[in-house]
Amino acid sequence: MHLRRIFAGALGVMALASITVLGASSSAHVAKVAKASCSTSIAIEAPFATGPATQLGLEQLHFAQLAVAMANKANGTSITLGKDDTGLNPSLATTRTNSIIASKAVAAVGPAGSQEVEAVGPLYAKAGMAFVSGSATLPALATSGANTTFFRVVPDDDIQGPNDANYIIKHKLAPAGSTILIIDDQEAYSEGLVAVMTPILTAAGFTVNHQSYNGTDTGATLQSDFSSLATSQVTSATHLVIVPWQSAGNAQQFGQTLQQQGKTVTLFGTDGTDSPGQFIIPGTYVSNFGPDISTSKSAVDKAIVKGIKKYGAYGAFGVPTWEATTVVMNAISSVCKAGKTPSRSNVLAAVRKTNISATASAMGVPIQFKADGDLVAKAGYLFHINSKGTYVEIADK
Amino acid sequence: MQIFISTLVSGIVVGCLYALIALGYSMVYGVLKLLNFAHGDLYMVGAFVGYFAIQWFGGATALIIPVPLLIIFMMLIAGFGVGALGVAIERFAYRPLRNAPRIAPLITALGVSFILEDSVLLLFGGFTRNYNTPAFLPFRQSIHIDGVNIWSVQIIVVVVSVAMMFGLRELVNRTLFGKSMRAVASDREAAEMLGVNVDRTIAITFFVGSAMAGVAGVMSGLAFGQISNIIGFLAGLKAFTAAVVGGIGSIPGAMIGGLAIGLCESFSSSYISSQYSDLIVFALLIAVMLVRPQGVFGQPPLQKV
Numbered sequence: 001m002h003l004r005r006i007f008a009g010a011l012g013v014m015a016l017a018s019i020t021v022l023g024a025s026s027s028a029h030v031a032k033v034a035k036a037s038c039s040t041s042i043a044i045e046a047p048f049a050t051g052p053a054t055q056l057g058l059e060q061l062h063f064a065q066l067a068v069a070m071a072n073k074a075n076g077t078s079i080t081l082g083k084d085d086t087g088l089n090p091s092l093a094t095t096r097t098n099s100i101i102a103s104k105a106v107a108a109v110g111p112a113g114s115q116e117v118e119a120v121g122p123l124y125a126k127a128g129m130a131f132v133s134g135s136a137t138l139p140a141l142a143t144s145g146a147n148t149t150f151f152r153v154v155p156d157d158d159i160q161g162p163n164d165a166n167y168i169i170k171h172k173l174a175p176a177g178s179t180i181l182i183i184d185d186q187e188a189y190s191e192g193l194v195a196v197m198t199p200i201l202t203a204a205g206f207t208v209n210h211q212s213y214n215g216t217d218t219g220a221t222l223q224s225d226f227s228s229l230a231t232s233q234v235t236s237a238t239h240l241v242i243v244p245w246q247s248a249g250n251a252q253q254f255g256q257t258l259q260q261q262g263k264t265v266t267l268f269g270t271d272g273t274d275s276p277g278q279f280i281i282p283g284t285y286v287s288n289f290g291p292d293i294s295t296s297k298s299a300v301d302k303a304i305v306k307g308i309k310k311y312g313a314y315g316a317f318g319v320p321t322w323e324a325t326t327v328v329m330n331a332i333s334s335v336c337k338a339g340k341t342p343s344r345s346n347v348l349a350a351v352r353k354t355n356i357s358a359t360a361s362a363m364g365v366p367i368q369f370k371a372d373g374d375l376v377a378k379a380g381y382l383f384h385i386n387s388k389g390t391y392v393e394i395a396d397k
Numbered sequence: 398m399q400i401f402i403s404t405l406v407s408g409i410v411v412g413c414l415y416a417l418i419a420l421g422y423s424m425v426y427g428v429l430k431l432l433n434f435a436h437g438d439l440y441m442v443g444a445f446v447g448y449f450a451i452q453w454f455g456g457a458t459a460l461i462i463p464v465p466l467l468i469i470f471m472m473l474i475a476g477f478g479v480g481a482l483g484v485a486i487e488r489f490a491y492r493p494l495r496n497a498p499r500i501a502p503l504i505t506a507l508g509v510s511f512i513l514e515d516s517v518l519l520l521f522g523g524f525t526r527n528y529n530t531p532a533f534l535p536f537r538q539s540i541h542i543d544g545v546n547i548w549s550v551q552i553i554v555v556v557v558s559v560a561m562m563f564g565l566r567e568l569v570n571r572t573l574f575g576k577s578m579r580a581v582a583s584d585r586e587a588a589e590m591l592g593v594n595v596d597r598t599i600a601i602t603f604f605v606g607s608a609m610a611g612v613a614g615v616m617s618g619l620a621f622g623q624i625s626n627i628i629g630f631l632a633g634l635k636a637f638t639a640a641v642v643g644g645i646g647s648i649p650g651a652m653i654g655g656l657a658i659g660l661c662e663s664f665s666s667s668y669i670s671s672q673y674s675d676l677i678v679f680a681l682l683i684a685v686m687l688v689r690p691q692g693v694f695g696q697p698p699l700q701k702v
Contacts, residue, residue, distance in 0.1 A: 052525070054522065055524045055525075212670070213672070218627055219621065220411045220415065220635070222621070223407075224411050224659075224666050227667075228404065228667040231399075231667055232668070249525035250623070253527075259531070260531075260548050
């Protein structure tokens with residue numbers, strides 16, 4: 001009898017222990033299941049492997065990878081990032097986009113180039129899938145109505161173009177009434193900026209000489225283009241040359257051609273040429289939609305600077321992509337917190353409602369979108385390349 | 398006048414590089430009747446060899462050897478390296494197809510072109526690299542003619558190119574190998590029957606042509622700065638145009654064709670627009686083909702009666 005009691009007691013304790021352990025593991029399992037249900041994937045489209053802007057594309061990729069790692073840690077999510085190289089080429093971007101749409105990805109970051117967004121926007125719209133770009137700035141991308149699921153965390157060229165033109169006028173980068181040469185690379189982004197800047201400069205009394213070259217040329221043919229432009233278009237009356245290009249390498253080659261021919265003009269590049277590793281002609285101005293966070297005191301920027309170190313040198317081009325990726329990650333996290341499984345439709349709805357404060361944003365401005373996907377806030381940054389080839393942000397614009 | 402002189406200098410520099418690549422096209426076509434579309438990519442490989450040679454010796458801003466030695470070394474290593482690559486390509490990709498229908502080696506050549514481009518892409522990445530030549534050959538090292546700066550690098554390109562072209566002419570006209578090459582180009586079977594080692598002759602032809610393309614790649618990097626895995630395609634296309642305009646299979650034709658294409662490109666960019674330079678160059682090709690299908694220096698095909 002006594003033994004039976006002991007045995008029954010032991011069984012009871014064991015049962016209690018089992019229930020406790022099972023209950024705990026069940027809770028853990030539930031927690032795990034809950035966490036696992038915020039497991040999904042997103043994709044990034046960027047020119048990180050091929051094409052004329054691989055340096056910038058690689059920067060975008062690294063910042064996106066960092067953003068995913070930081071958001072997963074902060075939100076307790078398990079979201080993976082698929083990588084798709086587009087070579088800044090609309091045809092390749094279309095192929096990649098179709099592949100992304102056929103996958104399980106619920107949203108995308110990129111693509112980088114405006115011409116690529118023109119090509120893939122309707123595809124994403126048809127799939128009901130949000131895609132957030134950190135660098136496509138052509139104004140019509142948001143206003144055309146074809147890209148209904150497109151968002152961007154950068155101001156469009158209707159902001160950058162006038163900002164740059166007004167800076168040139170205000171700070172007299174060219175003498176009044178002189179000739180300003182502006183050269184486009186026959187891409188949508190470049191031609192868009194030329195179209196915005198030319199009337200402003202003309203109205204200010206400058207003579208605008210608009211020329212073009214084929215941005216897809218390489219090697220000797222490219223050098224022929226640049227030699228000829230420098231020889232025939234950069235005259236003694238030219239004091240400023242604006243190069244709104246997507247290739248920093250080309251901007252560097254053109255700048256060196258000018259130096260070789262003994263032409264002393266000021267160069268002005270736009271965000272596509274912002275690459276401290278490639279475009280380093282002293283005296284040049286370079287505008288961008290992304291800030292220099294290397295000296296920023298904000299907690300977000302410090303965390304990014306710390307995290308991005310392992311990828312090596314970077315410029316201001318990657319920060320907007322970090323922001324774009326964070327928008328997507330936060331949208332997915334908000335869906336999960338509401339107890340739902342992330343899908344393209346609910347993530348799209350969450351992206352539309354994005355509301356990141358300026359202090360929490362790496363861009364230095366609040367991140368909110370208009371109905372057409374454009375950024376509500378206006379931001380723009382300008383850098384000057386000093387004699388050592390270093391980019392110095394201009395505070396007073 | 399300044400615009401004219403500057404455009405002329407630019408056209409001659411670019412033309413010399415096209416000529417060096419075109420010579421390879423013409424030589425290979427002469428002996429094998431093969432259009433080696435991978436030839437432009439050999440020029441690209443040469444450019445990369447030169448770039449890494451600079452890095453090996455400390456980089457553009459911290460060179461550990463004198464600049465003249467560096468340039469000689471770059472050209473030698475690119476010449477021999479790319480020449481050897483050309484021989485390997487001939488041995489493994491083209492020789493087995495020597496008696497196949499003409500379309501087979503043509504398609505193979507396209508395949509080799511993609512392999513070379515993508516191999517460089519996989520090995521070294523897609524981003525452009527820059528020789529940063531002004532760091533060790535500053536722009537102030539120029540001669541000045543009527544207000545036009547002619548950079549020392551441009552002079553080096555022209556001098557080396559002309560020397561190589563004349564060297565090739567002497568090789569072809571005055572050496573035993575040259576005689577063998579001309580014999581094989583004229584009639585391969587007959588040359589073989591007369592004791593010419595056809596395989597070796599073709600291999601050496603590929604070596605010489607590829608070496609010239611490799612050296613052209615180095616000079617392109619020195620003069621223009623930027624290199625990437627895709628620079629070979631357009632350069633090869635322009636050089637092919639030059640070879641055809643000059644007369645495919647003709648060595649003087651390739652030289653003149655290259656210079657003509659370079660000058661045409663340069664002058665049309667300067668005096669019309671750089672947007673139309675490609676259009677004008679290829680229109681020239683069509684015009685020459687319509688008027689003289691065998692090219693300016695080419696021989697009309699013999700008709701048996």
